[in-house]
Amino acid sequence: MISRLLERLKLRNTRLSSKLILIYLLLTVVPMSLLGYLSYVQFSRSIEEQIGEYMPRFLYQANSNVEQRISELASLPDLLFNSDDMIAILRRDEEQSVSDLNKDLFAVNSYMSRTYLAGSNPDVLAVFLLSKNRLFQSSKVAYSGFDRDQAIAPYRYELTGLVEKPKIILPSETTLKFQNDVPYILIMKQIADTDNRRIIGTMFIAVQLTFIDRILHDFEKNDKADLWVMNRKGERLYHTDPELIGTFDPEIGRYPILSGSFRTTGPGPDRLVSVTESTELGWVFVHSIPLRYLTEKTDLVRNVTVFVFIGVVLVTAILAVVLSLNITRPLKKLSRLMKNAEMGHFQADHSLQSRDEVGSLARSFNSMITTTRELIQTNYRIEIRQKEAELYALQSQINPHFIYNTLETIGMAVEEQETDTVVDMVTLLGRMLRFSVGNKAKAVPVSEEVQHIRDYLTIQKYRFEDRLTFDIQLGADIEKDNLYSPKFILQPIVENAIKHGLETRKALDIQIAIGKELSFRSGKHDVVYRIRDNGPGIPAERMAELEEALRSDTHIDKDSGFGLSNVNARIVLMHGPEYGLQLHSIYGKGTEVIVRIPARDGTESAAESGGGRIDSEPSRGEE
Known part of the structure; x- marks a missing residue:
């Protein structure tokens, strides 16, 4: 809510420290204002409730005294x-x-x-x-x-x-x-x-x-209150205002009760009315007093609250300035390094001694930069086969835009004092970075690939809030058989769905289902990923172009980025042309992407990779 308010006020381009100070002030001004208001309302309500409980008892006692006096006269x-x-x-x-x-x-x-x-x-x-x-x-x-x-x-x-x-x-x-x-x-x-x-x-x-008059004034001595006695037709037999004796109460037909208290609202001041009915005489005793006279003593509470409020605002304003500078300084430095990495400069090193979430993020960033730099150097020193080079390059790419956007979202969460959100996002991002840079194998367990895309979607959920919903269904037989999958085949597809879906939709829903299916071609079981979204869909002309690209593009450049063709090319290079991607889309309704790979366990995946290590945990030299 606060982020949308800042966007409407065009404060997104304001310095983070200024927004933090503003948020701190809002977090003090608003709660204290609410505290003062609620205290005033609660105190006024308690007085009203006490009078509302006391007056019917008073009227009942007065009624009994009047009945007794009438009985004596009779x-x-x-x-x-x-x-x-x-x-x-x-x-x-x-x-x-x-x-x-x-x-x-x-x-x-x-x-x-x-x-x-x-x-x-x-x-x-x-x-x-x-x-x-x-x-x-x-x-x-x-x-x-x-x-x-x-x-x-x-x-x-x-x-x-x-x-x-x-x-x-x-x-x-x-x-x-x-x-x-x-x-x-x-x-x-x-x-x-x-x-x-x-x-x-x-x-x-x-x-x-x-x-x-004597009986009623023995109980109620407030000259601001009105007391009267009337019959069931509303004719006033007695009233504290002698001019109203003998007149009729026009509101008696709208009284919700004839025994108890209620509040009246109308063109005049709000009043608290208490009534009780005499069953023996058929009379109705009424006490009415304006509510403003019941809350005269709350002025002192209100004034004290205002002074306390001003003092707290001054103290928290000083704290806001100090805390905002301590929080934004390392984030600004880390943001600059991210922009340098986005432009291809991998020599920067950001060292933070703090053990908080920002320090953890900085260390993960250092690990990512170091690993990326080593991979680049290795690619220049060692000549490998074209197929291995293409697969390695495609698998090792990391999208700095995603990291930068994630840091922006973390920054906004810090501004909003959402500590739990910041911790969760930093933890998720750290795990994604470790998954990205810490494993050189081309195949990973399907459960880890699913965990990676769940972390990615969770971070995007924090960023886009209610505009994005998702659900991931992992078949029990997948985890049971410990099946493996090429790395990073889900994220490019989901990124593509989010990018195009949120451009035209206010809300996007992504459904991912992973299970084993029997292939009619080979007669063997395959692992099938089904990624569905309710995005804008793909026009027929564009659909034909994509299907043609999937059929013809078996090699892809390293700089081409992640995409549908990228994923399809990697699967075809690793497993052959009978595997890869299928597209189904209805324009204006949504799109379904089906990814089919062979169902292979860890031993088969390791043998196919040339005996390489396929576990997801990095070695000591890689950390």
């Missing part, structure tokens, strides 16, 4: 039974003289004033008693809209029949209004004469909602 009508005179008045028939009626009204009103409106019941605003078409009333505050023909009419049915539970009447359900619009609720309870087994009246107790 038991007030039972105080009538403490006075025999009051019960006697309620038992009288409604047909009585005006004088007697006025006496009863005065007596009952006075009793209710003394009993219900005294100091022990500060929340009671007024008491109304309806009995046999008589209305008794006593109030602390002036009121209107409550008489037998108005508010009482809807509840006349309560005067007969079975005794009902106390009922709560909301202001919206009656025309009763108190002076200054004091918020209230009506508790209605029937008065049952148990001796005569009949209902003798219904009492209405107007209760001021200040008791809810």
